[in-house]
Amino acid sequence: MYGVSTIFWRRCTVGTSFMVVNRVFVALVLAAVATAAGSDFLPVVAGGGDGGAMKAVTQRTLEAANDAAKLALGLVGVLALWTGVMRVAEQAGLVALIARVMRPLLVRVFPDVPADHPAMGAIVMNMAANLLGLGNAATPLGLQAMKHLQTLNPHKKTASNAMVLFLALNTTHLTLIPARTIALRLENGSTNATNIVLPTLLATACGMAVAFMVTKLLEGRFKVMPDEGQPAADATVTDPKGVAP
Amino acid sequence: MMETFRAATSLVADSAIPVVLAIVFAVGAWRGVKVYDTFVEGAKEGFDTAVRIIPYLVAVLVAVGMVRSAGLLDRVSQALGPLLSWIGVPPETLPMVLVRPMSGSGADGVMVELMKVHGPDSLPATTAAVMSGASDTTFYVLAVYFGSIGIERIRHALWAGLLGDLVGMLAAAWMTHALLF
Incomplete structure (x- = not known):
């Protein structure tokens, strides 16, 4: 049992994670x-x-x-x-203000990001834009968030826990109004184009919950290796529960 | 009820951008920020980012385009059909499940095709529409977001994103069936 799972995890976490995009x-x-x-x-x-x-x-x-x-x-x-x-x-000072309002929730979701960091503000704004279905606005805000998260990242070529979680929540974001889909349905003669709103919202919530749990479960398994020429990995990013300061 | 909800949400979506611009610039001016200079300085950064993501986009879109044009997706759909019906997913929607994580415009294409073949309010077409909204172009998002800051080792990001998509799309099939059909 132990042997098999160890080999499995070694394959997944060391081999695959570094190579997966290439493969x-x-x-x-x-x-x-x-x-x-x-x-x-x-x-x-x-x-x-x-x-x-x-x-x-x-x-x-x-x-x-x-x-x-x-x-x-x-x-x-x-x-x-x-x-x-x-x-x-x-x-x-608007970004800091919004981040302060969202602090209680976000501090729990992103324990590695200081509550008053600009990354927090960009993350909130990106999530709000996604919720409103403003895809064009969400992407630049998301890229901004990644840039700020990178300043907190000790290993510049390896994704931090906060980055992976942000992207997991980003790709499964809740959408209030799937505007493009509704437009496509209307264009093709649907008589009830907006009936997809509620099932979409509920299904997205399921996906978001799973993405959140999977990220939290896996982040301790996928160890951070230092970049070449950098000191060995520190305790912060290899902490399995991701709660270290 | 539905009409009011729809009108309210579309009003929010329509006015969000101008209202945000107005608030940001008003508060900026009030707090003594040189709004024009600051805006231009920030906008330069956006230009750099857009140029920096080109190589990553080329890699992803070329690979996806090759797979789709070679007819590989159609073959996989045929092979996996029976398994999908068994877990409650209309087999006609498999191209959506496969294309959605890779290409948003590809997913729109699949949706339109299903509406044309089965009717706009049919189970496969409606399910595909809900699936499309319940997931995202994970490959594209990962490539662009990580590419923009030079991350090469993405750790568990692909697994988390794809599992979220998969569960979102499964839930989409079940929710559509339970709530609309």
Whole structure:
């Protein structure tokens, strides 16, 4: 029992966590090329099949790279607007004010982040924007939060517990009004486009609760390794319960 | 009741941005902040961030685009269908489950396709709509958020995000069935 779980956790926490993005990336690309190759080359040998998969993949690969650049550059305006507004809000003391109101709850959720830190303010603003369905506003606020969390992070290339928890809550955020989905449903002739609001809210709450619990359960298992040229990992980030100062 | 709720929430969503701008600038001016100078200085940072995420976005969108265009998703959907029906998820919604964590526009595409094939208020189309709202483009968010500050070791972030998505989408299927059908 102990042996098996130890090996399992070693694989998951040391091997996979460092490599997972690299592996997923390579696996996706290889699987796509293999599938396309299969549906193009097998018919040549066995007869039948329509082919053209490789051509579609070639086209999509180049389009996707192009889309990525367009998407990022398309963000410049809104991103600049919000980082500008946030800078004013910060200087005016508004972010600190909101953070102070939310302090009792957030201190419990993010024990590693000081209550009056700008990261706390950015996290609250990001969550509020997500709740209102303001996706365009939420992203820059979230990036701001990550930047502030990075200043608290002793190992600059490794995610801190607070960052992972913030992202887990961010990707499962509660949405009051799924506006884009409702618009799509109306456009396609739905007679009751808004009936999805309540089930969406309840389902998101389930996802958020699970993401929170999974994060808290796993953070002690995924040890922080120091960056090259940095001193050994400190007790703060390897503390299994994440409650050390 | 529903109409009032809808009107109230859409009013909040519509006016949130201008109201926030007005409050922030008013309080800033009142507290003696040089609002224009401070705004411009902060906005420069936004430009840098947008440029910095391009390489990460290229990697993620290329990989996802290749998988979708190769027809790999369709094959996986066919293979997993029976298992999904057994746990109460309409098998037609599997493309949504697979695409949603990777691509928001891809998920919209799946939703529109289901509405066209099965009808806009059918169980598969409605379930997919709830699923879409109950989860997020986790791969994209992780790539962009971690990429913007140079984090390379993401520890348990992918597991937590994907498990949250998975449970959110399972709950979406059950809630849709229980509340609407």
